[in-house]
Amino acid sequence: MRRRDALPGLGLxxxxxxxxxxxxxxxxxxxxxxxxxxxxxxxxxASVTEPRVLASLxxxxxxxxxxxxxxxxxxxxxxxVVVRYRFPxxxxxxxxxxxxxxxxxxxxxxxxxxxxxxxxxxxxPLAAMGVTVxxxxxxxxxxxxxxxxxxxxxxxxxxxxDLGPEAEEAAATLGATRWxxxxxxxxxxxxxxxxxxxxxxxxxxxxxxxxxxxxxxxxPMESEIAPLLIVxxxxxxxxxxxxxxxxxxxxLSFALLLAFGLVQRWLRRGMA
Amino acid sequence: xxxxTEEPAWLRWLLCLAAVGLLALFLALPLAAVFTExxxxxxxxxxxxxxDPDAVAAIGLTLLVAAIAVPVNLVGGxxxxxAIAQFDFPxxxxxxxxxxxxxxxxxxxxGLVYVLVFGAQGWLGPWLETRGLQVIFALPGLVLATxxxxxxxxxxxxxxxxxxQGRAEAEAAATLGASGWxxxxRVTLPNIRWALLSGVLLCNARxxxxxxxxxxxxxHVRGETNTMPLHVEILYNEYQFVGAFAVAALxxxxxLVTLGAKAVLERMGGRRLExx
Amino acid sequence: MTIEVRGLMRRYGGVAALDGVALAVGQGxxxxxxxxxxxxxxxxxxxxxxxxxxxxxxxxxxxxDMAQVPARERGIGFVFQNYALFRHMTVFENIAFGLRIRxxxxxxxxxxxxxxxxxxxxxxxxxxxxxxxPEQLSGGQRQRVALARALAIEPxxxxxxxxxxALDAKVRKELRLWLRGLHDxxxxxSLFVTHDQDEALELADRVAVMRDGRVVQFDTPxxxxxxxxxxxxxxxxxxxxxVACEVRGGQAHFAALPPVAAxxxxxxRAVAFLRPVDLLAEPGAGAARVAAAxxxxxxxxxxxxxxxxxxxxxxxxxxxxQRGEACCVRVLGARVFPx
Numbered sequence: 044m045r046r047r048d049a050l051p052g053l054g055l056x057x058x059x060x061x062x063x064x065x066x067x068x069x070x071x072x073x074x075x076x077x078x079x080x081x082x083x084x085x086x087x088x089a090s091v092t093e094p095r096v097l098a099s100l101x102x103x104x105x106x107x108x109x110x111x112x113x114x115x116x117x118x119x120x121x122x123x124v125v126v127r128y129r130f131p132x133x134x135x136x137x138x139x140x141x142x143x144x145x146x147x148x149x150x151x152x153x154x155x156x157x158x159x160x161x162x163x164x165x166x167x168p169l170a171a172m173g174v175t176v177x178x179x180x181x182x183x184x185x186x187x188x189x190x191x192x193x194x195x196x197x198x199x200x201x202x203x204x205d206l207g208p209e210a211e212e213a214a215a216t217l218g219a220t221r222w223x224x225x226x227x228x229x230x231x232x233x234x235x236x237x238x239x240x241x242x243x244x245x246x247x248x249x250x251x252x253x254x255x256x257x258x259x260x261x262x263p264m265e266s267e268i269a270p271l272l273i274v275x276x277x278x279x280x281x282x283x284x285x286x287x288x289x290x291x292x293x294x295l296s297f298a299l300l301l302a303f304g305l306v307q308r309w310l311r312r313g314m315a
Numbered sequence: 316x317x318x319x320t321e322e323p324a325w326l327r328w329l330l331c332l333a334a335v336g337l338l339a340l341f342l343a344l345p346l347a348a349v350f351t352e353x354x355x356x357x358x359x360x361x362x363x364x365x366x367d368p369d370a371v372a373a374i375g376l377t378l379l380v381a382a383i384a385v386p387v388n389l390v391g392g393x394x395x396x397x398a399i400a401q402f403d404f405p406x407x408x409x410x411x412x413x414x415x416x417x418x419x420x421x422x423x424x425x426g427l428v429y430v431l432v433f434g435a436q437g438w439l440g441p442w443l444e445t446r447g448l449q450v451i452f453a454l455p456g457l458v459l460a461t462x463x464x465x466x467x468x469x470x471x472x473x474x475x476x477x478x479x480q481g482r483a484e485a486e487a488a489a490t491l492g493a494s495g496w497x498x499x500x501r502v503t504l505p506n507i508r509w510a511l512l513s514g515v516l517l518c519n520a521r522x523x524x525x526x527x528x529x530x531x532x533x534x535h536v537r538g539e540t541n542t543m544p545l546h547v548e549i550l551y552n553e554y555q556f557v558g559a560f561a562v563a564a565l566x567x568x569x570x571l572v573t574l575g576a577k578a579v580l581e582r583m584g585g586r587r588l589e590x591x
Numbered sequence: 592m593t594i595e596v597r598g599l600m601r602r603y604g605g606v607a608a609l610d611g612v613a614l615a616v617g618q619g620x621x622x623x624x625x626x627x628x629x630x631x632x633x634x635x636x637x638x639x640x641x642x643x644x645x646x647x648x649x650x651x652x653x654x655x656d657m658a659q660v661p662a663r664e665r666g667i668g669f670v671f672q673n674y675a676l677f678r679h680m681t682v683f684e685n686i687a688f689g690l691r692i693r694x695x696x697x698x699x700x701x702x703x704x705x706x707x708x709x710x711x712x713x714x715x716x717x718x719x720x721x722x723x724x725p726e727q728l729s730g731g732q733r734q735r736v737a738l739a740r741a742l743a744i745e746p747x748x749x750x751x752x753x754x755x756x757a758l759d760a761k762v763r764k765e766l767r768l769w770l771r772g773l774h775d776x777x778x779x780x781s782l783f784v785t786h787d788q789d790e791a792l793e794l795a796d797r798v799a800v801m802r803d804g805r806v807v808q809f810d811t812p813x814x815x816x817x818x819x820x821x822x823x824x825x826x827x828x829x830x831x832x833x834v835a836c837e838v839r840g841g842q843a844h845f846a847a848l849p850p851v852a853a854x855x856x857x858x859x860r861a862v863a864f865l866r867p868v869d870l871l872a873e874p875g876a877g878a879a880r881v882a883a884a885x886x887x888x889x890x891x892x893x894x895x896x897x898x899x900x901x902x903x904x905x906x907x908x909x910x911x912x913q914r915g916e917a918c919c920v921r922v923l924g925a926r927v928f929p930x
Contacts, residue, residue: 049642049662050485051495053402056394063391064413067462071428072420074438078431117337124334128327136335138578142342144517145570145577147524148422149544150563153551154345157352157560164348189341221322250421253526253544257551270423274531277427282436289424296419483675486642489662490669491689491744501692505679 079287090284091291095263096272102180103269104295107248110187111195111241117188118195118240119233125196126203140197143190148253155186156257178260183268186254191244198240199233206232234310242303249296349567352560364550364558365565372538373546373562379454380529380542381522384461388518392469393511397499399470400477401485411474417466425463426531429456452534457542460528465518472514473507480506509584513577520573524566592653592747592780593618594639599648601634601804608634609645610804616782616797621774623791624784626801627827632784633672635801636750639782640669652748668746668779672753674737676725682736683708683721689744711739714773731762738770742777749774751783755790767794788828792816800824822862822928831864832902836927843927847878847898848920853927863925870895870904870920872912877919884912895920 079087090096125137143151159166159176166177176182206229214224252270260266269292276285322330353361364370395414399407417425433450434440443450450456484506488498504511526544533540535549543562550559594616601609608631616622624632637643639650641662650657657665677685686708690699699707712718715735725733734754741749754770755763771794774781785791791798792812799809800820808820819825826833836843836853838861843853845863853861872879872895882896884906893906897920904920906912 048402048644049637050401050482050489050498051661051663052499053398053404055495056398057402057404059391059394060398060410060414063387063394064410067391067459067466068413068417071432071459071463072416074431075424075428117341120330121334121338124331128331130331132335134578136338138574139338139342141574141577142346142570145520145524145573146346147520147526147544147563147566147570149526149547150349150524150566150570151345153547153559153563154349154567157348158345164344189345192341246419250419250424250527252421252423252530257548270421270527273423273427277430277531280436282431282434285427286431289421289427292421293424300419483671483673484677486662487669487671487675487677487740488688488692490640490642490665490667491692491740492663492666493688493692494663497692501688502677 075286075290075293079283079290081283082287086283087287090287095267096269096288098264099267099269099272100292100295102183102267103249103292104299106180106183106187106268107191107245107251110184110191110248111244113184113188114191114195114244115237115241118192118244119199119237121192122196122199122203126200140193143193148190148251149257151189152186152254152257155182155189155254159185159258177258178262178266180259180266182258182260183255183266186258187248187251190251190254191248194243194247195237195240198236198243202233202236203229235307238303238307238310242300242307245303246296246300249292346567346571349560349563352556353564355560356557360557361561361564364555364561367558369538369541370546370558370562373541373543374565376454376457376540377523377542377544380457380461381519383458384465384522385515385519387462388465388469389515391466392473392514392518395470396473396477397503399474401482414470415467417463420463422464422525422527423531426460426528429459429463429532433459451532452536452540454540456532457529457540460532461522461525464525464528465521468518468521469511469514472510472517476507476510477503509580513580513584516573516576516580520570523569593651594748594780594782595649595651595654596635596639597649597651599635599638599650600646601631601638601643602646607804609638609648612648612801612804612806614799614806614809616780618780619778620780621771621794621796622782623795623798624782624801625786625788625791625798627786630801631804632801633752634804636752636782636784639748640667640750641665642669666744666746668741668744668749670734670737670741670749670751670754672756674725674733674757676733676737676740678725680724681721682712682717682723682725682728685725685736686711686740686743688740707743708739711743714742715739716769730758731766734758734766738773747780749779749781751781753785754783755785755787763790770794792828800827819864819926822864825864825926825928829866829868830903831866831926832900833862834865834900834902835930836861836863838927838929843925845922847900848922851922851925851927853925856927857929860930861927862930863927865902865922865925867892867903867905869922869924870902871907871923872904872910872918872920873907874910874912874916875919876917879918879920881912881914881916881918884914 082090121140125133156177157163159169159182161167161170161175161177169176176185210228210232211224214228219227250270255268256271259268261271269288273285273288276288395410399411430437430451432438433443433456440451450459484502485498488502493501524544529542530545533542533545535541535545537549541549543566547559547562550562596612596614599609599612600607612631612635624635626632634643638645641657641660652665677688680688687704690704690707708721712721715738717732717735720728720732725736728736755766758766767790795812797809797811798815799806800815801807802823808815808824815824816829819828825831834845836845838853838856838858840858841852841854842850843861843863844850851863853863872893879895879897881893882901883894885892891906891912893904893912894901895904895918912918
């Protein structure tokens with residue numbers, strides 16, 4: 044006998060969902076998993092260990108991690124201010140945080156390039172101090188920090204709001220100073236959210252393309268990100284090579300996200 | 316006297332100023348740069364750049380792609396949210412994870428996978444070509460890549476909300492004789508409409524602004540397979556800065572409108588939730 | 592309408608929520624499903640409504656097998672634990688919902704619906720609240736709206752999941768009696784889930800005591816109190832204290848209390864369940880001592896200390912016990928089960 048459900052519609056909605064997921068996501072992604080092996084194992088290995096590829100992977104992952112780490116304190120600061128303080132313009136500030144989500148990446152790339160170019164509003168004073176941002180790996184970090192910031196803020200905000208002042212008040216009644224309460228009560232409670240935010244910002248930054256290619260300069264071995272190399276290989280109709288690099292990126296970032304997940308579990312231990 | 320859990324006033328002001336300054340530097344300044352560059356030679360050249368036939372074609376194509384991709388993800392997202400929130404079935408957790416998958420895939424890879432399937436050397440590309448159907452470097456490829464990158468928006472907005480709202484109201488409607496469609500239309504939809512709209516808005520903003528994925532499948536044929544973000548790149552690479560920034564400014568406006576609308580929707584949805 | 596349940600099984604993961612439930616409810620009965628949380632009472636109620644589908648067993652309503660009948664076709668009134676009112680609809684719209692969604696041919700006209708809603712609001716004593724939203728109502732009002740909404744489809748069977756659980760004590764008492772009256776007036780067959788034994792014993796014609804996914808006893812309140820089916824039921828009902836004893840020849844012998852009849856219990860170690868009404872305390876030189884005496888609305892509540900045990904007892908007529916005073920205790924009756 045077929046088991047029935049209380050509410051109608053499981054069959055229909057689940058069917059639509061799997062069809063949608065299968066056709067749009069799973070089948071195409073399976074091509075990514077299968078096609079690299081046309082090169083053979085050795086071929087795949089050679090294709091992803093070319094010096095130029097390794098340099099681009101190092102840049103993509105290194106800059107993404109650095110950008111996410113830069114975002115961490117900045118995001119925490121913004122989340123704290125938005126949740127805890129009342130000041131004119133708070134609403135606007137809160138809405139503006141999502142700008143990097145909503146702004147097309149090409150526009151972000153263009154804007155950052157204009158700002159940080161040697162004759163730009165920020166680029167000129169920085170150049171006077173001897174710092175070049177645009178067309179260097181530093182420019183890549185700046186662009187990735189831009190796209191990653193809202194992830195940290197949006198992960199921390201709800202936890203901070205739920206936390207409320209009670210825990211800190213309890214700490215205060217027990218004789219803790221403001222700084223102790225913050226360090227021993229607030230920060231540990233935010234740990235898991237900060238870790239999730241870091242992972243999300245990192246995951247987004249690793250694959251980022253549009254906002255980076257304008258500002259990066261794209262010099263091989265120096266400021267060329269891995270997604271750009273994929274595009275380059277596709278333009279030479281090197282499908283297998285492009286797929287191999289794509290697969291390598293995906294596996295590497297999943298491995299790192301898994302590691303993040305484990306760290307997060309460790310941070311969350313003992314918390315209900 | 317200040318409360319025990321309040322920072323001293325100077326520190327509060329310092330933190331607020333730091334946050335405002337940071338966001339001004341990080342978010343407002345780039346936006347200002349876009350509009351300044353677009354209007355560098357006055358409003359005339361900027362508007363002229365938008366009336367250029369290639370620009371008009373790009374705007375039209377962008378609208379068309381979004382008009383196909385967003386409804387597909389709307390239907391899929393609502394179906395997924397209904398199944399996941401209202402039922403317990405094997406594989407539910409897996410499904411939830413898989414739906415989020417496109418967000419952790421690089422946009423370039425999102426485009427790449429379709430090239431691998433439908434490209435000239437793809438699995439289905441040559442077969443389709445003999446039948447006169449081109450996917451890559453044509454509209455279908457742009458649409459598919461756009462659906463991929465905007466895939467999770469609707470579902471991920473709805474699932475947590477519907478799970479939080481619980482199944483009781485839908486069950487009550489069922490005991491009163493409502494059919495599945497009636498339950499959705501009259502009970503579920505009114506409770507999720509603001510969130511749904513907000514998810515659709517975000518989905519739309521991303522669909523219109525997507526760059527990496529469509530760049531891979533577009534072929535950059537001016538006036539034919541160029542969307543607005545791709546048009547920005549072409550103009551920029553040709554040193555037509557005013558034109559590039561004018562189109563970019565239009566996209567930036569879209570982002571600002573989306574953010575504004577989202578903020579309004581969240582307040583309306585929030586009020587409903589609070590009052591419930 | 593009659594309800595019959597046979598061999599109902601329902602597992603969640605490895606845990607059996609229903610483990611072979613059997614129950615037969617007659618037309619017009621008011622039945623309570625009583626048990627601790629996790630005993631399966633809500634699962635049973637939801638299975639009757641078609642909100643859960645059992646792994647095995649049968650649900651028959653008026654003799655008809657419900658296995659393939661979905662909730663929407665059962666025509667059973669269901670009142671949810673937290674009422675599950677449609678939060679975006681007014682009281683009027685909530686109550687009218689079941690009528691408005693009918694297929695066009697069976698749907699009453701607009702005026703007829705308005706009339707019926709008005710009638711129902713009068714029935715649940717909430718006239719004039721049509722335009723309110725659920726969040727503007729008190730708990731008791733929400734409960735009555737939920738009831739009116741369930742009654743709008745004119746069900747013959749009414750199921751209520753912890754109907755008074757979310758209400759404060761005073762409102763709860765009021766609503767209980769009123770609900771019972773309504774049930775009698777409308778000629779319904781009703782089942783309600785509760786974990787509150789007072790509620791079950793006071794309100795129901797018969798009470799099904801549930802434990803670990805089974806109905807362990809299904810009887811009138813009088814029979815349940817007088818002849819509990821097993822030690823579990825005896826301990827669960829009526830604030831009974833378990834006291835160890837020894838049965839010899841149909842009499843239970845205690846260490847510190849006079850013996851009491853225990854007919855039909857085999858000789859050997861046993862447990863007697865003693866409720867406050869089973870014990871009568873009298874002033875005088877005895878082994879017992881008054882541990883606490885407290886006046887409340889119902890009279891004196893007396894706790895005596897006896898042989899290291901604390902037992903609640905009734906004080907003898909006219910006696911005002913003082914703390915520490917010596918007394919003796921008579922056993923008027925007991926339910927005894929082999930240990």
